Amino acid sequence: MIVDRFPWLLEPNILTVLIRTLMALICAGMIGSERNLRGAAAGMRTHILVCLGAMLAMTTGQFAFLHYGTVDPTRIGAQVVSGIGFLGAGSIIVTRGNRVHGLTTAAGLWASACIGLAIGIGFYEGALIGTVAVYITERLLRRISKSLLPGSEKETEEDLAEHNRHG
Secondary structure, three states, X not given: OHHHHOHHHHOOOHHHHHHHHHHHHHHHHHHHHHHHHOOOOOOHHHHHHHHHHHHHHHHHHHXXXXXXXXXXXXXXXXXXXXXXXXXXXXXXXXXXXXXXXXXXXXXXXXXXXXXXXXXXXXXXXXXXXXXHHHHHHHHOHHHHHHHHOOOOOOOOHHHHHHHHHHO
């Protein structure tokens, strides 16, 4: 692991906070940019803000533990996991035809928060692998899952909106 080679990456100092911030920007930006392409309610800025907030929450817990000793370093981060559920729930819409929209956006926000938590505690490899996995899931597996669904030849509202945006 990278932190085995560079143990200073685990210390919450100005350099590691800067590195963690840049990682959160890049990782969540990558996920959010895909959601922007789909016209999702939560795009790049929302994903970045969720990831940055989670990263700072976890880094704050780590800082408090190192400097005050009696604090559980994961306690603040644990609240992020459940708290993001409320944000994600706000992006889920049920239409008149009882079609559900926004589940992927909500799941992406939750995943971005978890990536932020991993970055915030210094689990850089997990954050990077998780980012790639989320991006692949949102970008590439969408086509596969659509082809497996009955009636997948029909264009969804999202496909029509994307088609209208691009001409």
